[in-house]
Amino acid sequence: xxxxxxxxxxxxxxxxxxxxxxxxxxxxxxxxxxxxxxxxxxxxxxxxxxxxxxxxxxxxxxxxxxxxxxxxxxxxxxxxxxxxxxxxxxxxxxxxxxxxxxxxxxxxxxxxxxxxxxxxxxxxxxxxxxxxxxxxxxxxxxxxxxxxxxxxxxxxxxxxxxxxxxxxxxxxxxxxxxxxxxxxxxxxxxxxxxxxxxxxxxxxxxxxxxxxx
Amino acid sequence: xxxxxxxxxxxxxxxxxxxxxxxxxxxxxxxxxxxxxxxxxxxxxxxxxxxxxxxxxxxxxxxxxxxxxxxxxxxxxxxxxxxxxxxxxxxxxxxxxxxxxxxxxxxxxxxxxxxxxxxxxxxxxxxxxxxxxxxxxxxxxxxxxxxxxxxxxxxxxxxxxxxxxxxxxxxxxxxxxxxxxxxxxxxxxxxxxxxxxxxxxxxxxxxxxxxxx
Numbered sequence: 001x002x003x004x005x006x007x008x009x010x011x012x013x014x015x016x017x018x019x020x021x022x023x024x025x026x027x028x029x030x031x032x033x034x035x036x037x038x039x040x041x042x043x044x045x046x047x048x049x050x051x052x053x054x055x056x057x058x059x060x061x062x063x064x065x066x067x068x069x070x071x072x073x074x075x076x077x078x079x080x081x082x083x084x085x086x087x088x089x090x091x092x093x094x095x096x097x098x099x100x101x102x103x104x105x106x107x108x109x110x111x112x113x114x115x116x117x118x119x120x121x122x123x124x125x126x127x128x129x130x131x132x133x134x135x136x137x138x139x140x141x142x143x144x145x146x147x148x149x150x151x152x153x154x155x156x157x158x159x160x161x162x163x164x165x166x167x168x169x170x171x172x173x174x175x176x177x178x179x180x181x182x183x184x185x186x187x188x189x190x191x192x193x194x195x196x197x198x199x200x201x202x203x204x205x206x207x208x209x210x211x212x213x
Numbered sequence: 214x215x216x217x218x219x220x221x222x223x224x225x226x227x228x229x230x231x232x233x234x235x236x237x238x239x240x241x242x243x244x245x246x247x248x249x250x251x252x253x254x255x256x257x258x259x260x261x262x263x264x265x266x267x268x269x270x271x272x273x274x275x276x277x278x279x280x281x282x283x284x285x286x287x288x289x290x291x292x293x294x295x296x297x298x299x300x301x302x303x304x305x306x307x308x309x310x311x312x313x314x315x316x317x318x319x320x321x322x323x324x325x326x327x328x329x330x331x332x333x334x335x336x337x338x339x340x341x342x343x344x345x346x347x348x349x350x351x352x353x354x355x356x357x358x359x360x361x362x363x364x365x366x367x368x369x370x371x372x373x374x375x376x377x378x379x380x381x382x383x384x385x386x387x388x389x390x391x392x393x394x395x396x397x398x399x400x401x402x403x404x405x406x407x408x409x410x411x412x413x414x415x416x417x418x419x420x421x422x423x424x425x426x
Binding site for chain 1: 258260311313319320321323324327328334335336337338341342359360361362
């Protein structure tokens with residue numbers, strides 16, 4: 001999903017500097033997840049983390065926003081737009097494969113995203129069924145187990161090499177699809193697949209080609 | 214799902230008396246679930262319970278079947294056909310409502326059923342995310358919580374009054390859709406809604422009418 005464009009647009013609609021808010025918000029994401037991964041706090045859904053982070057971001061940037069609007073803006077993460085190839089690519093992949101997100105998003109958020117964007121998931125897996133956050137191996141293991149599969153029968157598809165390395169360490173096959181504008185025009189990370197990745201594809205349509213779907 | 218016709222057909226294809234096998238198999242279902250609900254055994258997926266029950270059923274009926282065929286026949290429960298109104302009714306309901314099975318089936322089985330029959334679920338909830346079996350209240354509570362809803366914002370739709378009574382006790386709204394041939398031509402139970410049910414509809418299309426979808 002193109003979270004940066006989508007979140008920036010929602011922030012701008014409230015009179016905020018959209019891209020600055022989106023980038024500052026996302027910058028808090030991994031440190032927040034780390035508080036759960038480290039055991040410092042119990043697992044909570046991303047809505048809670050996003051809402052807390054928004055308060056910090058607005059204070060940091062010296063921006064004003066009412067509490068109701070903060071709650072509403074937090075739900076921008078439920079209405080992210082897909083990349084242009086996402087939906088047609090998933091539709092082709094679904095003909096041959098069972099598709100499920102193995103995301104750090106929770107079930108309610110993933111359902112909202114799927115309904116917003118038309119993502120044809122077979123099930124919603126990932127962080128919530130494991131009550132853990134990637135790259136905690138339990139997220140990959142629980143997701144594969146929920147499908148009744150051995151790890152080697154599943155493939156993790158991601159735009160982030162760290163995600164794929166963690167999945168591979170659990171025995172999953174891996175596919176890298178770059179999203180070179182995910183972080184905006186200056187992105188320098190995750191432009192190419194890391195070592196050991198099974199498949200690299202330019203987008204989800206190319207992935208469907210490679211996987212015979 | 215019309216489990217009786219579907220399972221009977223799969224059994225008959227292996228040379229077995231289909232309806233007798235289907236009925237005897239289903240008769241073991243609630244007693245098996247009760248061993249989990251009572252704490253006598255740990256939660257296991259339905260595939261395990263179905264496979265164990267099949268051995269008993271075949272012995273009881275004096276029928277022979279190889280182990281590989283027993284494994285294969287167990288998967289008949291992954292390939293149940295829908296009632297004629299199920300898919301068009303769900304398609305209409307999905308326009309307005311988030312749809313998820315709150316079934317005793319596990320995720321892999323529910324995904325297989327959905328792909329077999331074309332059920333347009335938004336998520337797969339139910340027994341596995343709670344690691345419990347209905348009517349254990351934890352199954353309803355976990356399913357509603359996974360959607361980020363309060364119980365009164367969700368509606369349990371079922372053909373079994375006991376299921377609806379348990380859901381209502383957790384605060385869910387309830388709808389009864391009779392399946393008067395579920396157990397074959399002689400069915401005498403669950404022909405009408407029990408007391409206190411919010412909505413009764415003849416089928417899923419009528420339910421969509423009632424719910425404005």
